Amino acid sequence: MLQDAAGAVSARAVAKVDEATLIRAVQRGDQDAFEQLVRAYDQSVLRLAMNLLRSPEDARDVYQEAFLRVYRNIHTFRFDCSFHTWLYRIVTNICLDHLRKRKVRREESAVVETADGPVDRMDSFEQEGTHANPERRMWNTQLGDRIENALGDLTPRERTVFELRHYQGLRLRTIGEMLGTSEEAAKNCLFRATQKMRVVLGDLV
Amino acid sequence: MNCDAVVKSIPFYFYGEVAPDAEDAIEEHIEICAPCRMEWERQKALASALDRHALAPSPELLAECRHDLARAIYREESPEVRRSASDPWGLFREAFSSLWRPGIRFRQPVGAVALIALGFFAARFTGTWPAGASLASFTPDAMVSSIRSVQPDNAGSVQISLDETRRRVVSGRLDDHNIQRLLMAAAREQDNPGVRVESVELLKDRGSSAAVRGVLLEAVTHDPNPGVRLKALEGLKSFAADGEVRKTLAQVLLKDQNAGVRIQAIDLLIANRDPATVSTLQTLIGKEDNNYIRMRCQNALRNMNASVGTF
Numbered sequence: 001m002l003q004d005a006a007g008a009v010s011a012r013a014v015a016k017v018d019e020a021t022l023i024r025a026v027q028r029g030d031q032d033a034f035e036q037l038v039r040a041y042d043q044s045v046l047r048l049a050m051n052l053l054r055s056p057e058d059a060r061d062v063y064q065e066a067f068l069r070v071y072r073n074i075h076t077f078r079f080d081c082s083f084h085t086w087l088y089r090i091v092t093n094i095c096l097d098h099l100r101k102r103k104v105r106r107e108e109s110a111v112v113e114t115a116d117g118p119v120d121r122m123d124s125f126e127q128e129g130t131h132a133n134p135e136r137r138m139w140n141t142q143l144g145d146r147i148e149n150a151l152g153d154l155t156p157r158e159r160t161v162f163e164l165r166h167y168q169g170l171r172l173r174t175i176g177e178m179l180g181t182s183e184e185a186a187k188n189c190l191f192r193a194t195q196k197m198r199v200v201l202g203d204l205v
Numbered sequence: 206m207n208c209d210a211v212v213k214s215i216p217f218y219f220y221g222e223v224a225p226d227a228e229d230a231i232e233e234h235i236e237i238c239a240p241c242r243m244e245w246e247r248q249k250a251l252a253s254a255l256d257r258h259a260l261a262p263s264p265e266l267l268a269e270c271r272h273d274l275a276r277a278i279y280r281e282e283s284p285e286v287r288r289s290a291s292d293p294w295g296l297f298r299e300a301f302s303s304l305w306r307p308g309i310r311f312r313q314p315v316g317a318v319a320l321i322a323l324g325f326f327a328a329r330f331t332g333t334w335p336a337g338a339s340l341a342s343f344t345p346d347a348m349v350s351s352i353r354s355v356q357p358d359n360a361g362s363v364q365i366s367l368d369e370t371r372r373r374v375v376s377g378r379l380d381d382h383n384i385q386r387l388l389m390a391a392a393r394e395q396d397n398p399g400v401r402v403e404s405v406e407l408l409k410d411r412g413s414s415a416a417v418r419g420v421l422l423e424a425v426t427h428d429p430n431p432g433v434r435l436k437a438l439e440g441l442k443s444f445a446a447d448g449e450v451r452k453t454l455a456q457v458l459l460k461d462q463n464a465g466v467r468i469q470a471i472d473l474l475i476a477n478r479d480p481a482t483v484s485t486l487q488t489l490i491g492k493e494d495n496n497y498i499r500m501r502c503q504n505a506l507r508n509m510n511a512s513v514g515t516f
Contacts, residue, residue, distance in 0.1 A: 043267060047261060050260045059266075060270055143258065144258050166220075166252065172222050198248075198251055201254065
């Protein structure tokens with residue numbers, strides 16, 4: 001057991017060393033290293049952007065803008081925080097900007113008109129745990145709509161903190177660091193977000 | 206710990222964000238207090254419902270994002286260059302790199318984009334060039350020169366700065382034959398990808414000229430810089446039905462090391478169907494290690510009612 005734990009710590013240390021080597025290579029202008037770095041993180045970045053923004057187009061924009069910022073600014077990365085924290089700080093900042101703009105121009109409809117008729121943009125997403133049973137599907141659709149509403153009621157910051165804690169599994173201390181705020185403030189956001197969602201989803205969960 | 210404190214702590218307890226001693230106190234309380242236990246159950250149900258409605262990126266969306274990023278990166282300069290941006294060369298490269306950032310793309314050849322490019326042509330021109338030269342007195346074949354810059358402006362002209370014993374600037378319209386000849390020479394400038402990419406950008410809408418098309422084909426086949434190759438491919442888009450262009454595209458598809466270039470080549474090839482394309486795509490599937498490109502080939506072959514493999 002102790003050996004397993006030691007092994008895990010050692011594997012993490014090796015991974016960190018490898019990542020540091022990779023980052024230094026990117027800082028020297030190594031394009032292949034940059035691609036490796038992108039591939040190590042891009043799925044979680046896309047997932048974060050999608051769950052935060054609930055729009056494939058916006059998630060795609062965030063993906064590109066975030067990694068271009070990394071590419072342009074990697075030389076300023078000084079290893080005083082983890083690369084993961086640095087990257088997520090960039091991603092969450094871009095997502096927060098999107099969410100704030102959206103709040104100003106009100107929530108967009110998920111349904112867009114196309115040449116083939118109305119299409120729900122959310123169809124581009126694969127929803128986890130979909131069911132074949134029609135009744136179950138209907139219930140799920142209802143719950144899904146309510147979840148969308150509940151998430152829409154959160155402030156951009158509450159939504160970001162909730163996403164990072166619930167879906168990304170980050171510690172509140174790290175979230176505070178990413179968002180340039182305190183752990184306590186992140187904790188308050190998480191509490192408010194949870195309470196709001198429980199109010200909206202109350203009878204369904 | 207009383208009920209009020211427990212209820213307030215439940216979300217943090219759920220996420221493992223309470224101290225170990227508080228954790229013990231909450232667990233003990235939940236064990237004996239039915240209303241708080243119900244709160245705990247509701248918290249778990251909420252989390253479970255949210256988990257079921259988490260969104261996961263489709264592989265296609267991820268592949269598209271990677272493709273878009275690859276294309277955007279080709280328009281960027283190496284980050285290493287920006288680190289040394291304090292010296293004049295670094296400052297130049299810094300300024301130059303900004304030209305390729307999204308939103309600043311100059312699709313139109315007349316776009317007003319300044320470019321100060323270093324690098325030299327190897328004595329392609331012989332003869333003399335009068336002081337204060339204008340295009341009227343310019344004969345590219347009649348001077349010994351290096352080209353320092355290619356600078357288009359909003360009015361549909363381009364200024365080309367040349368070195369002989371000292372630098373001179375010539376300007377003229379893009380449809381001017383001599384300007385085009387200079388741009389074609391610039392597109393082959395070996396030591397300076399900046400000049401090459403700018404020149405190919407300016408030439409790419411003039412592929413109806415066989416000479417320009419030849420330069421684009423040469424760039425797409427031989428230029429070491431993927432950014433230049435992608436630009437040249439853009440210029441060949443309107444000629445994707447031309448036999449020579451298709452032959453080159455097939456070569457590029459099978460030989461180019463850059464995935465972005467290969468993807469662009471597929472797009473151009475499948476825009477016009479022919480039996481040779483089927484064979485090229487089938488060959489590519491057998492050797493391609495990029496999943497997205499293999500998927501594109503498979504889709505294209507299916508659309509052409511062709512088999513995915515060779516037999």
